Amino acid sequence: MGHTILEKIIALQKKTSNIRNLCILAHVDHGKTTLADCLVANNGIISSRLAGKLRYLDSREDEQIRGITMKSSGISLHYTTGGNEYLINLIDSPGHVDFSSEVSTAVRLCDGAIVVVDAVEGVCPQTQVVLRQAWLENIRPVLVINKIDRLIVELKLTSQEAFTHLQKILEQVNAVTGALFTSKVLEERAEKDADATSSCTENSSGDQVYDWSAGLEETDDSDLYFSPDQGNVVFASAIDGWGFRIHQFAEMYSQKMGIRSSVLLKTLWGDFYINAKVKKIMKGAQAKGKKPLFVQLVLDNIWNLYDAVVTRRDKEKVEKMVTSLGLKVMSRDLRHSDPRVLLSAICSQWLPVSQAVLSMVCEKLPSPAEIVAERVEKLMSVGARRFDSLPEKTQELKKAFLDCSADEMAPVIVFVSKMFAVDSKALPQNKKRPLTQEEIAQRRELARQRHGERQAANQSTETSGSVDAGGTSILAAPATSSVTDALCAQTEALSVKTAVEEEGKEQFVAFARVYSGVIRKGQKVFVLGPKFDPSLALRMLSGGCSATDALPTIPHMACCTVDSLYLLMGRELEELDEVPSGNVLGIGGMEEFILKSATISTSLACPPFTPLNFEATPIVRVAVEPKHPSEMPKLVRGMRLLNQADPCAEVLIQETGEHVLVTAGEMHLQRCLDDLRERFAKIEISASKPIIPFRETVVRPPTLDMVNEELGKQQKVAVIHQVKEEQTKYPEGVQVDSTGLVMLTTSNKMATVGVRAIPLPEDATRLLEDNVELIRTMVQLSLFAWEGKTLDINQKILENIQDFKVKLESHLQGHKWRGAVERIWAFGPRRCGPNILLNNIEGYQRPSVWQCLKCVKEKEKAEATTLRDFDNSIVSGFQLATLSGPMCEEPLMGVCFSVETWDMKLSTPPAQQDSVDENSVSQCAETSNDNQSLSSELQDVHETDMSTTGSNRSRSRVEAMGSSVDCYGPYSGQLIASVKEACRYAFQAKPQRLMAAMYTCEIMATADVLGRMYGVLSKREGRVLHEEMKEGTDMFIIKAVLPVAESFGFADEIRKRTSGLACPQLVFSHWEVISSDPFWVPTTEEEYLHFGEKADSANQALKYMNAVRKRKGLYVEEKIVEHAEKQRTLGKNK
């Protein structure tokens, strides 16, 4: 990078109002990186001829090979418009769903976004996702409709058709924005109403009529939508290098036609036409069958150019056009065999896309100084905490955010959104740089000196050789010099070796942005982890302190010195000494302190930023191991590095000792494995087949049998092995009645529990699943209330809990569920899962899970005394039972366990029994192999709390128990085990089903490959939800669901079968019950006749279940060879 450009950028970094931080967002393959190329070429970093072909920001080899972006990367550009110089920090992001976490990391650092939409494909699933992400982060978007050349060359639309098509796309994009806006306004309004009703007295009658649209009308949304006349839409073809806003044409034609440009601007995009006779612009082009202005003045020109250059290759016409436009085209381009070369040579001069996009960005996107208060509050308030409940000093920092000042006194606030690995060779300090004139002169001088010395030494040896006797002292000199030479050589060799080792090492650079103050090299700063609590820190350190002071250890906080600062220049980094507020930057030497994201500040009052919104759920897991077992440590280290370098990948070690990698999808998995092999571990590794998660559940007894006959009327046939199984299913001491109630007594015969499993309605399960975070908060609140602490809790969260309760009640209707919601004992597994433990014990009134609502409101302490002893053992048993079910040890889902009896003989056990049990369960949960991450902050708080109080209590308990420890072990332990077993048997007493994780996929394909695509879908048990034709194109959009278990290789197969025309995007959507019964054997006469005794037609659920059991080393009932003689007969007959 040129020295002058670097200096210019450094100077511009200080002018906050002239900085634009933005990212490019779009669906996969809509042309983000190509567009970025055009912008980069404008700065002369790459040649404009290569723009669009090089994909400069796709710096990884696999990105280039696959033609897809996998990591977001930043580059700083400078741009001059209207006499103002701007610094543009551009971040290119990936569009593939598997890498959507990279988008989240990019969006957080920006103030604006360029949303790119393919003119042919229109709004795609990821387009909606990125628009929502931008919305959630309060960043302003502008629109680029790209690939308009495809409308001309591929779809062969006329300019008029293209106009209609473009209008439709714009409508689609605005519809998405509109929906986001409406929901926000309504939410705010509801909030306001809630505030109003809570503040006013309760005298209002309940029959208010809500006018929901009122809020919408009041709120100004005019600058929210994309509209060409607002100047926030660019029409472009990045590959051909052209793009424009209608401003440009309005100005051009206002001179030509003598119409004011403001009038033209208003009418150029719309249903207006020009009346040539009266030279006036009139409305109603469509009704009168006239050419709209946009077609006549804009599109027709472009269409003509393409026609002349690409379609007809009319040289004369092209030359005429070129001269009339006043352009200069090199004759080399004119003669080129590929017409696209000539085209881009003309277009990039006539309507350079970089000018159009960059001027729009500078005009329409906010500078870092314009950050709004709403966004600041959102960034600063983590989880359930309200902004106004933060410590006063912390709230004061809001001003620093809003000022965005680069003042000496301003506190430094930096957010690191991800860590990325770079080869240490690529770091500027390790790079060989050209020497300056003085350095060259210095070296020359040094070499001359050395040469002189050597010559002198040679001469002296020669003379000493000629002098005989007594010359030992002189002779000794060369000997010593040779020794030192050897030493020098050795040390040199050593240093070379370390340099080589260094070279291969990956270094981490933090991808960050400065929100306030100036960060300097060598400065001491605090690194605040995502769980850091400023109020705790402020309490611990009264008064001011800085990172240079010696500090006591504060949880989730570290002090460090800023090692190096970098300017991100795509593939390269440039070293900087300081970076002022408002800029995106790279920070080196932080790998010891930051895992994935962090906040850096000089003030301990600074709160950690809210966690990033990740759209993707990591679901694909594989076990990895080194090819050579001795290389295990390298793998472990490599996996640690990978975990740090990827925002979304999870790395864990299961209790079986397996190293498991969890990724968002197949493509992501591939990239992680490649990274592990080539960068982080540098060893050969083998990965298992993807481990597919399942869930276990129970359903209502089916009313139809497998041949669709009604059950119950037929005469049953006794299938021998089933009867046998029925008998052996339950061991001694377990009683199961015909309704599925399981009674089980502990080994010491002291307690008996009766449990029944009931399937939860589907809606209720979904509700539980969607509200995991809320349930977790509830658990934490109960815990706080339990300990007598009060927490300043957001009113909104309380409302959400109330709302959740009401919804749950509405889903649990019918006499079976009467009053059930009030009697919920716990949720599980992990206290927040989609299963319910119900207290149906007569005469046992325990506080419900909803007590937090009451406690927080009334600020009263929960009554602890009403809990029966060992209450928690029951909960723990339930947690364990729901964590792994009896079918294949996968977690349960949608099951309600109703405890109906609980008799205990022990009369006076110590009061504080339960906490130890709970502790043991939380540990179990941590090591288990479920795929839900445990990383939530609340959960952690909960666990640490439990472990500290638990250990204290356990000691006292052991002392107090003494006598009650019988030969079967502690009483509470027995109860846990019994409840767990009882739940399992109760589960087995009902019709059991497996649940499969499902992907939704949206595939776009042309009519001729539709049939083949359906073939692939049905082979993989996919189900088409709907199919529609995309207007104006010959494309169909098919929405389908597909089990995750069948998805591996799906994208590839579709691509191959449709010759690359269809490319599906798989997104995890939900869990679905597999309708077939894995334990099914024919029981009715019809089934028997239809399927035969063996029932060998494939049972999908059984297949899945056995595969999981096999993987986990569980017993699988499978006959390897059945009827061996038959096979022999077959062989003979051949």
Ligand SMILES: Nc1nc2c(ncn2[C@@H]2O[C@H](COP(=O)(O)OP(=O)(O)OP(=O)(O)O)[C@@H](O)[C@H]2O)c(=O)[nH]1
């Ligand atoms: N016809 C046409 N093709 C384009 C245009 N812009 C990009 N492409 C092509 O579209 C393909 C995808 O372009 P990329 O720039 O890699 O797309 P992307 O949005 O960065 O893709 P991901 O990063 O993988 O999400 C490439 O083959 C480009 O050549 C355009 O304006 N017209």
Ligand SMILES: [Mg+2]
């Ligand atoms: Mg890309």
